[in-house]
Amino acid sequence: MKTCELAKKCGGCKYQGMPYEKTLAIKQKKLKDLLGGFGKVLPILGMKEPYHYRNKVTAAFARLRNGTIVSGVYQEGTHRVINVDECLIEDALADQIICDIRGMLKSFKIKVYDEDSGYGLLRHVMVRRGFATGQVMVVLVLSSPILPSKNNFVKELRRLHPEITTVILNVNDKRTSMVLGERNITLYGKGYIEDVLCGLRFRISPTSFYQVNPVQTEMLYRTAIDFAGLKGKERVLDAYCGIGTIGMAAAADAGEVIGVELNQNAVRDAVNNAKHNGVKNITFYQEDAGRFMVQLAEQREHIDVVFMDPPRSGSDEAFLSSLVRLAPKRVVYISCNPETLARDLKFLCGKGYRMEKAQGVDMFGWTEHVECVVLLSRVKK
Secondary structure (H helix, E strand, O other), X not given: OOOOOOHHHHOOOOOOXXXXXXXXXXXXXXXXXXXXXXXXXXXXXXXXXOOOOEOEEEEEEEEOOOOOEEEEEEOOOOOOEEEOOOOOOEOHHHHHHHHHHHHHOOOOOOOEOOOOOOOOOEEEEEEEEOOOOOOEEEEEEEOOOOOOOHHHHHHHXXXXXXXXXXXXXXXXXOOOOOOOOOEEEEEEOOOOEEEEEXXXXXXXXXXXXXXXXXXXXXXXXXXXXXXXXXXXXXXXXXXOOOOOHHHHHHHOOOOEEEEEEOOHHHHHHHHHHHHHOOOOOEEEEEOOHHHHHHHHHHOOOOOOEEEEOOOOOOOOHHHHHHHHHHOOOEEEEEEOOHHHHHHHHHHHHOOOEEEEEEEEEOOOOOOOOOEEEEEEEEOOO
């Protein structure tokens, strides 16, 4: 069992220091307590290797009073940066790249951003790695679009890490706690990386939502598709579809898939992903998912299965009401927050659905977070 000396300061790994099996038992109990009253809760699916699983690492930068530059995470409940050289749950290569960038700042005379004064250039560094492809993206989040000696900086970074396939300058010039700004300038490479998930190749840009644990994500999506019980002719709706991962993975077993997503960039990525993978039975719409389902219901469109993967806050009543109105035979609910899942289940189970089974998947080892897939069936009247 590995331990991290920063665990208590960082606050990310609440279950650090206990056997991994015990952390799974705690998460299983949480799911059973919250969801057991609705139906069957299956044993949680744990990780074979619960270390260095995060394929996306974001580091904040700060300058201490003595002039030392630090990079890492904010101490829990503060905006004070804790220096992190290596993290037990982050990709080891990503951590090394961030440390090396920190070491380059002095020779390139790059000042780090100061949140209080608003002065300085480098705010964050984000590294994303395709675990299946080995492709590496480095995003330099700057307060200005101008990086002095940018060509030499990229050249030196690639000398240290020839595995880097693209370097992007992201401009965040607002006084905000958001990491990324809206503008991206490609300094090297294609401006995106690719990764393989469920046999499909996905393009990932700096702002793309892509699950941070690809090994467990495959397990999560396979579980969701298995729960859907597709026989090859169903009409499937993928709500909150993001870059199209779940919908595309399900498309081979379905007659037709419709993906709905509000984020314009995600929809663009989804369309490209479907095209590059030759998935022809999927269509994407940029629309609010709840409103879209109401329109389908009003037009008396038939949907057999709905996949829904909402944010941590869960779904709102407007979305759930429109789902009930659309009345699919089966709903596969993928949740990253069991509390909001339980709240939404209470609503749906009072409106003609029943929970058949729930499956926990440990996506975030050593943390309190647990992902869950639930199958709901419409009760026959």
